[in-house]
Amino acid sequence: MKSMPIVLPTLLLLVLKASGLSAFGQFDPGADGLASHWSRLPVEVIVDGGTLFGGNEGLRMVQEAAEIWNGVTGVPRLFSVSEQADSIDYRLDNMDVWNVLDRRVRVVFDEGGEVLLNSGIDPDSRVLGIADTIADSTGAALQGVVIINGHPTVSDFPDTVAVVVHELGHILGLTHTPIGFGGLEPVSRANRPTMYPFTESRNMDTLEADDIAGVRSIYGQGR
């Protein structure tokens, strides 16, 4: 079986608490580190045809998340999301169809967590989603994949849009922000950057100055 080429998983974890601290160790700033970039914008995003969220709800959520990034000024339009979901349901057993180096991003709704498990991540953990990019030797992205954990233990998380916003930030090349944790001064929940690696609740789907500065540093004109 072909395995998912997830080299440097970048994780959004649900809850930071005692048992979550071991999962926190999965974030390695060195490994998470340097990021690929897209040499052509907007990046085309194609959405899983599966119906984890019912009908076209998943497509709508990805479109909403992409528009949040598209609202950043001072950079070209970042994402272009397919108007219809793909005609196929992205699953572990048809990865060869959607896991391809075609300079596009695919959003996978991993209904039972099988794709995550195949990537070495326990879908029964508090990981809400992961993002991965494959790049050439210059760092130019050849592929992006976002996997949303649909395992029953986490699929009732109330703000999937926020998870997609966070993962699309990774796709753009952003790593986790150091603001608000890791010995730095805490930041109130409302003001946490989207690229904060943990979340507890909804209303994380707005960009903060740190997120915007990050994306401008990669794609801003005249940088």
Ligand SMILES: [Zn+2]
């Ligand atoms: Zn993350």
